[in-house]
Amino acid sequence: MPSRHSIAASPVKGGAAPAGSPPAGRAPEEERRRAKLSRRWQRDLRWSPYAFVAPFFALFIAFGLFPLIYTGWASLHTVELTAPTDMEWAGLKNYVRIFDDEFFWNAARNTLIIGVISTVPQLAMAMGIAHLLNYKLRGSTFWRVAMLAPYATSVAAAALVFVLLFGRDYGMINWALGFVGLDAIDWQNDSWASKLAVSTIVIWRWTGYNALIYLAAMQAIPHDLYESAALDGASRWRQFFHVTLPSLRPTILFTVVVSTIGATQIFGEPLLFDASKGASGGGTHQFQTLGLYLYEQGWINQHLGRASAIAWSMFAILILIGLVNSVISRRLRASS
Amino acid sequence: MRAIRTARRRAVVLATVAALGAGLLAGCADDGKDEESTGSGDAKGKTTITVGLFGTFGFKEAGLYDEYMKLNPKINIKETVIERNENYYPALVNHLTTGSGLQDIQGVEVGNIAEITATQGDKLVDLSKFGKKSDFLGWKWEQGTTKDGKTVGLGTDVGPMAICYRKDLFEKAGLPTDREELAKLWEGDWAKFVEVGRDFKKGAPKDVTFMDSPGGLLNAILSSETEKFYNAEGEVIYKTNPAVKDAFDLTANAAEEGLIGKQVQFQPAWDTTIANGKFAAMSCPPWMLGYIKGKSKPEAAGKWDVAKAPKSGNWGGSFLSVPKAGKNTDEAAKLAAWLTAPEQQAKLFAVQGSFPSAPSTYEGDKVLNAKNDMTGDAPIGQIFADAAKSSPVQVIGPKDQIIQQGLTDNGVILVTQGKSAADAWSNAVKTIDNNLEK
Numbered sequence: 168m169p170s171r172h173s174i175a176a177s178p179v180k181g182g183a184a185p186a187g188s189p190p191a192g193r194a195p196e197e198e199r200r201r202a203k204l205s206r207r208w209q210r211d212l213r214w215s216p217y218a219f220v221a222p223f224f225a226l227f228i229a230f231g232l233f234p235l236i237y238t239g240w241a242s243l244h245t246v247e248l249t250a251p252t253d254m255e256w257a258g259l260k261n262y263v264r265i266f267d268d269e270f271f272w273n274a275a276r277n278t279l280i281i282g283v284i285s286t287v288p289q290l291a292m293a294m295g296i297a298h299l300l301n302y303k304l305r306g307s308t309f310w311r312v313a314m315l316a317p318y319a320t321s322v323a324a325a326a327l328v329f330v331l332l333f334g335r336d337y338g339m340i341n342w343a344l345g346f347v348g349l350d351a352i353d354w355q356n357d358s359w360a361s362k363l364a365v366s367t368i369v370i371w372r373w374t375g376y377n378a379l380i381y382l383a384a385m386q387a388i389p390h391d392l393y394e395s396a397a398l399d400g401a402s403r404w405r406q407f408f409h410v411t412l413p414s415l416r417p418t419i420l421f422t423v424v425v426s427t428i429g430a431t432q433i434f435g436e437p438l439l440f441d442a443s444k445g446a447s448g449g450g451t452h453q454f455q456t457l458g459l460y461l462y463e464q465g466w467i468n469q470h471l472g473r474a475s476a477i478a479w480s481m482f483a484i485l486i487l488i489g490l491v492n493s494v495i496s497r498r499l500r501a502s503s
Numbered sequence: 504m505r506a507i508r509t510a511r512r513r514a515v516v517l518a519t520v521a522a523l524g525a526g527l528l529a530g531c532a533d534d535g536k537d538e539e540s541t542g543s544g545d546a547k548g549k550t551t552i553t554v555g556l557f558g559t560f561g562f563k564e565a566g567l568y569d570e571y572m573k574l575n576p577k578i579n580i581k582e583t584v585i586e587r588n589e590n591y592y593p594a595l596v597n598h599l600t601t602g603s604g605l606q607d608i609q610g611v612e613v614g615n616i617a618e619i620t621a622t623q624g625d626k627l628v629d630l631s632k633f634g635k636k637s638d639f640l641g642w643k644w645e646q647g648t649t650k651d652g653k654t655v656g657l658g659t660d661v662g663p664m665a666i667c668y669r670k671d672l673f674e675k676a677g678l679p680t681d682r683e684e685l686a687k688l689w690e691g692d693w694a695k696f697v698e699v700g701r702d703f704k705k706g707a708p709k710d711v712t713f714m715d716s717p718g719g720l721l722n723a724i725l726s727s728e729t730e731k732f733y734n735a736e737g738e739v740i741y742k743t744n745p746a747v748k749d750a751f752d753l754t755a756n757a758a759e760e761g762l763i764g765k766q767v768q769f770q771p772a773w774d775t776t777i778a779n780g781k782f783a784a785m786s787c788p789p790w791m792l793g794y795i796k797g798k799s800k801p802e803a804a805g806k807w808d809v810a811k812a813p814k815s816g817n818w819g820g821s822f823l824s825v826p827k828a829g830k831n832t833d834e835a836a837k838l839a840a841w842l843t844a845p846e847q848q849a850k851l852f853a854v855q856g857s858f859p860s861a862p863s864t865y866e867g868d869k870v871l872n873a874k875n876d877m878t879g880d881a882p883i884g885q886i887f888a889d890a891a892k893s894s895p896v897q898v899i900g901p902k903d904q905i906i907q908q909g910l911t912d913n914g915v916i917l918v919t920q921g922k923s924a925a926d927a928w929s930n931a932v933k934t935i936d937n938n939l940e941k
């Protein structure tokens with residue numbers, strides 16, 4: 168901002184209007200008109216940028232900052248959805264109790280597990296697919312669009328189909344398992360199976376999206392790098408490890424950060440995967456994530472104060488993850 | 504030329520920005536304005552009454568709005584419907600607490616009526632002067648009345664429960680199929696009903712269970728108790744009430760013995776067990792017959808029958824309420840009273856199958872001679888009317904739904920997944936207590 172400001176102010180100090188300085192010997196009237204114009208220019212230059220960014224910030228304050236602060240305020244109170252204006256001061260009680268709230272930590276653990284078993288295979292597969300798509304292929308546009316199709320599908324539609332696929336009694340996956348002589352798996356009620364199933368939905372939706380990001384980055388790698396590697400006798404495999412991967416480091420970092428944030432907030436998939444259509448994430452909360460727990464406390468159980476405290480705790484956890492992430496990436500950059 | 508073009512382009516840009524801005528502002532504008540324009544009457548001097556409902560009440564389908572508008576030419580009725588109560592109810596609470604975005608008449612489900620009367624009573628119009636108390640079943644009227652005696656919800660339909668059973672499956676298992684005989688067999692005690700289930704299991708075809716789901720049985724037993732989760736003073740007693748623990752244990756044991764299917768009601772897999780005839784009996788209110796019909800194969804028609812339940816109870820039903828924040832509270836209250844009057848309830852039953860909460864209709868032709876495709880010539884009207892009249896005046900509380908959901912989805916269902924009844928109970932109690940704590 169300061170640099171913009173100085174540019175805008177310079178015409179006054181230097182006497183050189185951006186429209187071009189007036190040559191000497193003009194009529195004074197013309198001179199005044201020019202000065203007036205220049206003042207308008209100057210005002211325009213100085214204030215217009217603020218006007219242009221104002222709509223975003225107005226909306227951000229109304230729908231981003233205010234709710235954030237209000238949630239923080241509400242988290243210090245006992246508030247119920249049935250009377251949101253009727254707040255009773257509770258101090259840090261809502262936060263303190265999170266420490267021995269086994270449902271919160273269960274949800275945190277589930278979020279972490281589902282996050283790991285969805286993000287890691289997802290990014291690995293995305294990398295492989297991007298590598299394949301990077302070859303000269305017939306109908307390459309078709310393949311790329313096809314990769315993006317799951318991303319364009321709504322969570323609700325995808326989750327409903329997956330619930331049917333993962334059905335215990337009449338699901339297609341168990342039917343296929345039975346075909347090869349394996350026992351049926353209770354995908355919704357078994358602890359690990361349910362997490363795996365929820366992760367599958369996430370993986371299915373996001374792999375193609377990440378693959379396209381990797382593909383875009385791969386296409387920006389100069390071709391001569393591969394050529395010289397090939398001249399040195401490097402196999403395709405070695406080229407991938409020693410040319411492609413190092414060049415993609417910033418992109419990988421970006422996708423890791425975005426996927427981590429996404430995994431922390433995972434909500435729609437476990438909500439719709441629930442057999443009883445509640446928000447408890449299964450009978451024993453086996454796939455209840457933090458987002459789901461927050462929703463359950465706020466909208467099903469109507470405890471706005473508790474839900475707000477959970478929201479802020481999630482925020483704190485995200486910041487912590489962000490810090491760790493940045494430390495690691497700085498280390499990585501330093502080591503390279 | 505160039506100047507003209509840039510001017511024109513600038514005009515286009517400006518117009519676009521203006522349009523977008525106007526759209527945004529309109530989006531932010533509060534709903535009160537809309538109500539004002541519709542509420543205070545349109546050009547012809549008509550008063551528009553808006554009705555906000557969930558699911559299928561069937562007023563429109565039964566032609567009741569048209570009839571009312573014909574009777575009252577100055578009234579215009581507009582209905583908005585949200586499909587699922589889970590989505591409808593939180594929004595309704597939000598609108599009531601903020602006093603905006605409300606329709607003139609709002610529907611309330613029986614599972615939420617206790618919370619509405621307990622927490623939103625002062626935001627709703629007292630309808631006791633509009634509706635007639637003697638028209639309604641005593642317990643239905645009580646449910647819509649606040650502690651200080653204001654009736655803020657007028658009852659629409661009720662869901663008196665009986666036992667729906669498959670005659671063909673009972674016969675295969677060597678049980679009697681006559682509804683009177685069966686009703687005698689389990690009269691007065693749900694444990695006797697489970698005992699019949701044990702007999703059923705001895706002779707039943709493989710893969711066919713006696714009942715459909717643990718949730719269904721638990722719900723039937725709990726609904727027939729006078730006190731379940733709250734006592735008359737409004738205290739939560741679900742943990743110490745022996746009736747609740749007995750119901751839980753009876754259900755859990757029956758599930759453990761394999762008398763009950765491992766299903767969750769209203770899930771696709773449960774629907775399939777209806778279609779494939781994988782269970783022989785279920786506790787059902789009148790509206791369930793419509794659901795069974797929707798999920799059954801055509802050849803199942805007439806194979807069902809209905810018998811009196813061991814103890815009667817109610818499942819489902821709704822209320823109409825009038826928020827004070829509305830523009831035409833008087834006209835709206837009149838309409839709500841008219842829609843819930845006995846004559847209209849009888850018409851609604853004929854078209855929609857919603858069972859009336861007005862007992863005077865039970866002697867009428869429409870209820871008395873009611874039949875259903877699935878149950879052949881069974882006199883369902885009489886059976887359900889008897890159940891409605893003998894249902895207890897149950898104490899209901901604001902968090903009934905959360906407690907029952909905990910007992911079902913975090914409780915008895917776990918027994919079908921290999922947990923012991925005691926583990927299932929403690930898991931349910933932990934969940935419920937955490938959910939109730941403010």
